[in-house]
Amino acid sequence: MKQSRLMSLIESVANVVIGYGVAVITQILIFPIFGLHTTLAQNLKMGAIFTVVSIARSFALRRIFERLREKA
Template sequence: MKQSRLMSLVETATNVVVGYVLAIATQIVVFPWFGIETGLPEHLTIGLAFVGVSLARGYLLRRLFERLRGW
């Protein structure tokens, strides 16, 4: 079964959103262990800095593997 580009994007976006929520929760717990004190707005901004890269990475890898599957 072949995955469409749209479904690749939907899957990747879902993965990124779930990862973003988990990353924010992890930052809130782990940062204080290292003496990094930030508020929620900073946590959200730090997380957003990685969302675009994560979305592009996931989508491109999904498309690469979809192409390789046909070999």
């Protein structure tokens, strides 16, 4: 059974939102262990940057694998 476009969109948005939250919480917990002390605003901004990079990476990999699939 194929996933509808709407469900694909909902899954993608949920993945990004949850990933952003996990990134920010991880930074808040892990950074102090390494002597890095940041404000909540800095953690939110870094989380946003990491999220954009992650989306770009995921998109590029999907396109590469789709191209490979088409050639096969």
